[in-house]
Amino acid sequence: MEWLFELFHQVNYELPKFVQFLIVGLTLGSIYGLIAIGYTMVYGIIGMINFAHGDIYMIGAFQAMIVLLICGTLGISWVPLQLLLMLVVAVALTAAYGWSVERIAYRPLRGTQRLAPLISAIGMSIFLQNYVQLVQGPRPKPVEPVISGGVTVLTRADGFVAQLGYLQIVIVLLTVALMAGFTLLITRTSLGRAQRACEQDMKMASLLGVNVDRTISLTFVMGAGLAAVAGMMVTLYWGNNDFHMGFNAGIKAFTAAVLGGIGSLPGAMLGGVLIGLIEAFWSGYFTAEYKDVAAFSILVLVLIFRPTGLLGRPEVEKV
Amino acid sequence: MSAAMAAVSPAADTLLNVERLTMRFGGLIAINDVSFVAKRRQITGIIGPNGAGKTTLFNCITGFYKPTVGRLTLHGDAGHTYLLEQMDGFRIGQKARVARTFQNIRLFTGMSVLENLMVAQHNKLMLASGYTVLGLFGWPSFRRAERDARDKAVHWLEKTRLIGVADQPAGSLPYGDQRRLEIARAMCTDPIMLCLDEPAAGLNPRESADLNSLLLSIRDEFGIGLLLIEHDMSVVMGISDHIVVLDYGRKIAEGTPLDIRNDPAVIRAYLGEDGQE
Amino acid sequence: MTAVPSTSAPLVIQAAKEAAWTILVVGLLSFLMVGYQTEVLQGQQMSFVNRFGDVIWAMVLIPIGRFLLVLARGGLLLPPAVLGGIATLYLFGAAVLGLAGSPLYGQLPLPYDQPMVNAIFGVGAVFILAAAIKGQRDRRRGAQTLEMREAAEARQARIARNMSSILGPILIVLAIVIPWTPWGDRAVVDSLVLVMTYVMLGWGLNIVVGLAGLLDLGYVAFYAVGAYTYAKLSIALGFTFWESLPIAGALAALFGVLLGFPVLRLRGDYLAIVTLGFGEIIRIVLINWQSFTGGPNGLGNITRIDFFGLPFERNPAPGTESFHTFFGLEFASTHRVFFLYYVIIVLALITNFVTIRLRKMPIGRAWEALREDETACRALGINPTNTKLTAFAIGAMFAGFAGSFFAARQGFVSPESFTFIESAVILAIVVLGGMGSQVGVALAALLLIGLPEVLRDLSLYRMLVFGGVMVLIMLWRPKGLLAYREPTLLLHGRRKRNKAGVQS
Ligand SMILES: Nc1ncnc2c1ncn2[C@@H]1O[C@H](COP(=O)(O)OP(=O)(O)OP(=O)(O)O)[C@@H](O)[C@H]1O
């Protein structure tokens, strides 16, 4: 009995830290998941890795930040209204970026060799980063916290407190709500049907009267919109935007998409949350420096044992 | 094990022995407890309606699918036997020397016709090139092997009447030529068994007759066994020595072309239940 | 673009619609990002400066451009050509004046205060001009038939082939003599060393991507392995460049095998992310493994390249000889640069030569076959994993050689030189060059690496233009600059083949 008591004590002691890492991981994971959806949708429908997606997210973050600044000068200080404005304006304007990038750099390359859109996307990514550096300056932009405070979840004897910030609640709830709405959109509407039809067989879909160009455009628009939400969240959460912030987040989100099974929407979200958790726990218990190594290593392990990712459809090639 | 093998020792001319083969895809049983024997120097026709499991059978034999249950024994030259269901896909081509063609042609479309036939002789040439190391320095034995490989390719190009287009990209050939090229490519691997998946599909009657004589000459000159999936009855009935009929994954009949033509179960399978009346 | 309208009225309406839509999109894109330029004040406060003038100009100029472009593509010649031409001359002229610092520049009415932005609009005007000419030609020629299309493609392939066979030797000769021409000053040769390094990397990656069709986004990792191998060998054990070159190549190849073994079973794009991850892992390890790699600061004091035992030092240590003392020359810093240049040319040419040989070997044909159809390869008894692994390892080996050259050139290495963007640029060189085309890769490297060197003065715009050019080349030639494939062996010889091509 003694050892059981000991164990209980140990767990009780460790629990607050664990909970804190869990909260941080879920928050990060929500952000990664929202970006990952853009990768996974685009990959599902046209089979390309949209390398510029991370930069779309960065632009989303910048636009959200600018809306917040404008709110300040216009004297809008009621936080819910600020959030709503940020959300609506950033999503709308970032969606325009998603649309334009597809229209300019990818659509003319549809149906050519497989790597052409990839290179175009890399070029676009470089272009967008430098465009933002040019128009907004190279220095990181500090954003004052809008939502602060939180509730205490657990307290440890030595005073360590596991806190659930209000902002973290907002981020996770918003993500859940978006996911729910998005799932409805994909499963219930004609747009979702058109999208799935294009995924299966683009030529056939177009013969059956699906407007393929429009469906693909809308896919990019939706992906960019979600990335903008992620950008807004990160602006509120870290509040330190710069022009190459899209790169790291993009790679992480893409890893998440592959981990969850590329092409699968729930998979993207699951992958995002997993990557977030891995990062949080690895940084918490081991070293923050190697958190990305941990994420990539787990990706490799998963792919070796489940080559199509966690929720990806197994692809048996018919010969 | 060896005693058991000896007890059921197959006839000397058995090439492939399929025993109780079953292949499941989730709930679908694509092949259900099928057994038959394919002999050397014979053309074994495999027929059946669409979706009967013919291609799946080939995929099991050539290692693309792992059978759920069953045993596939190949009796190679010099008394070697291979249990195909336990071998990796590429080793079946490399060691057991089973070659195949595909229902939807799979050539290396960007490479030239001649190159397609050279790739087919890869393993032999790899050895001759000392796994590339000696080849890089132009080792004479490699040059010789390369020349022999080229001669073999030319031989098959002549046989399939593709010699004139040897330097064109394989993808630019007309459909019938592509089908023949795929057969030539399979033959360049020096197989002891050749599996052909609907080689006459999409051919016009004249091309189809040509194909018949090509297949017969492969059987007679090279003494290898052929497995032939075909919907075109004039081809199957005309050249098969033995026919196996599949329907919904089961073997419903087996015998000479004449037996099959008169088998009521086969007629039913092909014409539906009404066939009885 | 395909259907040529009989009258121009519907075309104008269509163009106007497009232009209206463009006004909306440009407005959305630029309203916040350009209209509100954020600035960080002291004390971490932020404010912004409005630049609505720039937004308005963009909303006027870009739609006009779009309008003219639609007209041009529809086959209407004069308005787009004339307006495009005038705009080209004006904007470029202004940009030149601006760059030259002429006082006249201040007096010209121009949309933007940055000459470079105006010049970018000038490029747009050139584009319209070109589209007008092309549209007119298409219109005169009438509807394109399939045969014409095929003939055009065949012509392009022929041009690409002839270009390669002519351009290849010319480029090599040029590369060899350039240090001795009046243009071959130190700075130029220094830039060319960089270009040649990328040519070599491009040729190395071409084995993996172009021949074997494996999408490798972490190629720079092997480059890093090579560089750090030489750095460590030189610092810790006193190896010279020539001694460590083979070790660096072998170690990089080993890394290729270690990475490749578990992941080469993965299909196409999964491989891409895993290799990307591997590249990042190597970089992170280089940054964090302070004791071994020197962390973010890297490793310095690497022995510079020597002339087969003779260092390029002004004052050789007593009792030893240096390059210039041995040959009785006046000391010059160009000696080392020129020598580096010839070393990298030789290394690159070896890469090229080996690749060309390998392509004609059974292994090379198997790579290409694998790229085309892995399933068919398996049916022919080819072991896909081993075949891919060799491509991966050989590609990695050349990156390792290039890496150790890089370290010997710089004299120091740090993780900063091995970021993802390097991998992306090398991949872009391969794809832009026309996958599998050796001369194409060299041209693309010259363009992509040489361009930023030339544009060094435009500091801020350099990478912007770089990214834009990458997109534009891809749009212009989706298959790459010189896309063609020469069979590895011919039965009838080239002449017969051409004839056969015409007949069939
Ligand atoms: N990889 C797979 N996954 C799931 N089902 C499969 C797979 N391969 C084949 N099947 C199914 O197995 C059944 C038999 O297919 P198979 O291709 O063997 O038929 P077949 O006799 O070759 O028909 P056909 O004459 O049309 O070529 C079909 O119902 C098919 O859908």
Ligand SMILES: [Mg+2]
């Ligand atoms: Mg079939």
